[in-house]
Amino acid sequence: MPTATLIDANYGGCPGPAHLYELSEPLAENRRELVGGQWVTLTHTRVIVWVQPAFGSMSPCVKVVPLRTTEAPALNVEMPGSYILQHEVSINEAAWWALMTAGGYEIVVPDPVVDDSPAEFDEPATLEPLALNKAEPEVTEVIRVHELAKELGIDSAELLAKLAEYGSTITNASANVDHDTAQIMRGIYAEGES
Structure with missing residues (x-):
């Protein structure tokens, strides 16, 4: 069964919610184009x-369009799988039906990529140290x-x-905080200060 791998679930540049897919088998356009003196059917992966949501008397519709080499969608070139809806549906439902109709494509959603690399450190914090138990060994762990x-x-x-109140320059929730900070x-939140 051919597959359609979801590349971008929030693809911009369309006048409605859009998904970008990479197809395992090319999909042909509904039209032919003159290329080098010969009529050819263009295919896209x-x-x-x-x-397209309903507008006035226009019914909502689902459109399958090629992504040109310029990385811009060809919104006026409808491909197989495009159809008019009887009622509003989610983009996920629309994509499933459109790709199944276009060529029996099974949608594949890759596992999310988890970035386990350490975050960049912000500038060192200038916090006044509280009384920490100096008997503890030096700890170099960080926490986001x-x-x-x-x-x-x-x-x-x-x-x-x-953190800013105590002089830290950390501004990002994904940034690392050193062990001492x-x-x-x-200690501050254990004492009930907020």
Whole structure:
């Protein structure tokens, strides 16, 4: 069975919600074009499926269009699988039906890519250290702002504001907080200060 791999679930540039797919087998356009003196049917391995919402007396419709080499959708070139709807549907439902009708494509949604690489460090924080137990060995672990906020039971924005209040230049919830700064924040929230 041919497959249509979802490349972009929020593809822009269309007047309605759109998905970009990579097809395992090319899909031919509904028209022929004169190329080098010969009429040829153009085929594409990247297509966009988008839903045009109802407008006035126009019914909603689903359009399958090619993604040209310029990375721009050819919105006026409808391909097999384009159809008029009787009622509004989600882009996921529309894409499934359109690609199945166009050529029996089974939609494949790849697993999300998880970035496990360490985040870049922001400038060193200039926090006044609280009384930390100096008997503890030197710890070099880091934790991301959003993870520390979750641990403390607050949202990331509140933690970023508290860090800024204590002189930190960290502005991103994905940034790392060094161990000492994290311990300071744990101490502040353990004391009930907010």
